[in-house]
Amino acid sequence: MSSTKNDKKGTQSRKSQGRKSAEKKRIAVIPGDGIGKEVIAQAVKVIQAASANVELTEFDWGADRYLRDGTTVPADGFAMLARDFDAILVGAFGDPRVKTNIHAKEILLGMRFKMDLYANVRPVRLLDAALCPLKGIEPKDVDFVVLRENTEGVYTDAGGVFKQGTPDEIATQEDINTRKGVERIIRYAFQYCEEHSKLDGSPRKTVLMCDKSNAMTHAGGLWQRTFKEVSVGYPRITAQHMYVDALCMQMVRDPRQFDVIATNNMFGDIITDLAAGLQGGLGMAASGNIHPGRTSMFEPVHGSAPPIAGKNVANPFGAILTVAMMLRHLEFEKEADKIEAAVLAAVREKKTTQDIGGTLGTKEAGEWVASRVR
Ligand code: NAD
Ligand code: IPM
Ligand code: MN
Numbered sequence: 515m516s517s518t519k520n521d522k523k524g525t526q527s528r529k530s531q532g533r534k535s536a537e538k539k540r541i542a543v544i545p546g547d548g549i550g551k552e553v554i555a556q557a558v559k560v561i562q563a564a565s566a567n568v569e570l571t572e573f574d575w576g577a578d579r580y581l582r583d584g585t586t587v588p589a590d591g592f593a594m595l596a597r598d599f600d601a602i603l604v605g606a607f608g609d610p611r612v613k614t615n616i617h618a619k620e621i622l623l624g625m626r627f628k629m630d631l632y633a634n635v636r637p638v639r640l641l642d643a644a645l646c647p648l649k650g651i652e653p654k655d656v657d658f659v660v661l662r663e664n665t666e667g668v669y670t671d672a673g674g675v676f677k678q679g680t681p682d683e684i685a686t687q688e689d690i691n692t693r694k695g696v697e698r699i700i701r702y703a704f705q706y707c708e709e710h711s712k713l714d715g716s717p718r719k720t721v722l723m724c725d726k727s728n729a730m731t732h733a734g735g736l737w738q739r740t741f742k743e744v745s746v747g748y749p750r751i752t753a754q755h756m757y758v759d760a761l762c763m764q765m766v767r768d769p770r771q772f773d774v775i776a777t778n779n780m781f782g783d784i785i786t787d788l789a790a791g792l793q794g795g796l797g798m799a800a801s802g803n804i805h806p807g808r809t810s811m812f813e814p815v816h817g818s819a820p821p822i823a824g825k826n827v828a829n830p831f832g833a834i835l836t837v838a839m840m841l842r843h844l845e846f847e848k849e850a851d852k853i854e855a856a857v858l859a860a861v862r863e864k865k866t867t868q869d870i871g872g873t874l875g876t877k878e879a880g881e882w883v884a885s886r887v888r
Contacts, residue, residue, distance in 0.1 A: 538567045539600040539844045544621070546576040548818025549828035549876075550605020556830035556880025557603065557837045560856075563884035564849040566841055571599070575621050577609030586620035592628045596809045601840050604813040605833065610820050619671075625811050626664050631803035632695065633702045634662035634782060636815060637839070638769075638789040638799070639713065641861045645794030645870055648766065656792050657712050658772035662782025663699040664803055666690045669779045691733040691778070696740045702806075703776035704748045712773075720773040721745070722754040724761050724781055737778070762788060790815055794861075794870045797829025800836040802843060812840035826875040829867040831857050834883055856886035 541561075545554035558570060580586055588594075595602055602625065607618035625631065640646050640656035672688035700723065707718045723741040727734020738755075745753035756764065758781045764771060765785065769792055777785065790799035799815035814832035822828055834857055842850040859865075865882040866872030874882065 538569065539846075540569050540571065540598060541840070542595055542599040542602045543570050543572045544575050544602065545572070545605040546607045546621070546818065547578075547609045547618075548606060548820050548823035549816070550576070550607065550818050552823070552826065552828050552876045553814060553830040553833035553880075554603065554605040556876060556884075557833040559880055559884045560834050560853055560887055561837055561841070563887040564841070564846075564852055566844075566846045566849040568841075568844075568846075575617075576607060577612050577617055580617040581611060586617045587624055592624065595625070596629060599809050601809060601844055602811040603837065603840060604811055606814070606816060606818040608818040608820070622813075623669060626803050627670075629805065629808065629811070630665060631805050631808075631811055632663065632665045632698055633802075633804045633806075634660075634664040634779075635706075635802045635804055635839075636660040636662060636782070636786045636789070636799065637801075638772075638786070638793060640793055641798070641858050642794075645798065645861065646792055648769070648792065651769065651792075654714055655770045657714075658769070658775060658789075659706065659710075660775045660777065660782055660786050660789060661699060661703045661706060662786065663695060663776075663778050664782075665779075666692060666695045667779030689730065689733050691736050693736065693740065696737055697744060700737075700741055700744045700776050703774050704744060704751055707751050707774045708748065718773050719750075720752045720754055721748075722756055722761075722772065722775050724756050724758050724775055724777040724785070726758050726781070728757060733778075741776075758785065761785065765789060765792070786815055795829070797832050797867065797869050798835070799832050800839050802836075802839050804843070810843065812836045812843070826877055827867060827869075828876050829869050830876050830880045831860070831866070831870075831883075834880065852887050853883070856883045859886055 543558060545551040607622050637659045638656060640653045643652050668687055668689045670690045672690055673686040676684040703721045707721050711717050725734045725737045727738050765788055790796045793799055796816035801815050802810060802812045804810040814836050816832055819828060834853060838850040838853040860883050864872045865874060865879060867874055867876060867879050
């Protein structure tokens, strides 16, 4: 594996601006299903326009392949990704023809769990006031990041059903929280806060841990104790806490108060769709699934959106901003800056898809950004 991989900084590090672009990197591209295919086609176009020193290899993992030959992840697929690639770019998984969603579980959650990509980094940034449904909110007011634990919680599939189909049916879904898992995401959040500044250049100052420890006392207790212990090592950073229900209310009442948020897998999933709403909707939100020093995976926050798939209406900007995040992670700072600037210009000039007020199709919006980058 490359020794120049950006181990500690995760993504969006402002400190490393101006550094020279990195050596050639290998990127696996897995478009997946539905609008995943459409937005990734545009994201790839933008990578090529940026002339980053990368080699792209596409994989057909997804519903079509599963329905054709029963394969979700080919044998040794995750070992191959870790061995042969520096990063993975993913679209989305989910297809109405696959009722069990088994392929999404095995591919997407498989990558997160089996490659141990424990930090799901979801930046929340408003590019233009017109995109935010809240009144009086400007871009500088929405600049926070959610660090979602990505390898445990209720996503481990621990549990089961008993007496299915009878009036006595029982279903359990266990919430698994390990000391190691909780500690490493909390530590990642404090490190992230130390190493990243806000977009206006001011330092990040606060890590807020979000849980439901008033009701879920066992898991919450572990998160509370761990958060307190880890925070002692970061005296410059203010450690705050909020229950997840209160946080949802605060996020729509005043997003200015948030800086770095650390939370568990499910709360992180839910609050980042809410946070995407502040950015203009799911079409605008980017994310990275990171294990420092290992091959990490980057994907837009949205899903495969079956009702709008194949219609050339999906917003490709979440996927394109995801590419910028991935390139920054791979130390292609200049290329990442260029892509982010082009998306910002597209938003300001309304060269966008309809969901955020423009009139362009997916391809045309992607092409506009690509030509701006070129
Ligand atoms: P979704 O994100 O696909 O769609 C939610 C809403 O947002 C829909 O109204 C959709 O039209 C809109 N939307 C999403 N992305 C958009 C874009 N780029 N441009 C414009 N509008 C966009 O979530 P869902 O409807 O709950 O799920 C659909 C399928 O996707 C399900 O199978 C779900 O499991 C899957 N899913 C996959 C991922 C992933 O692979 N990372 C993430 C979320 C959902
Ligand atoms: C996401 C998605 C996934 C999740 C689903 C598809 C399992 O909603 O990436 O946000 O819950 O993590
Ligand atoms: Mn989600």
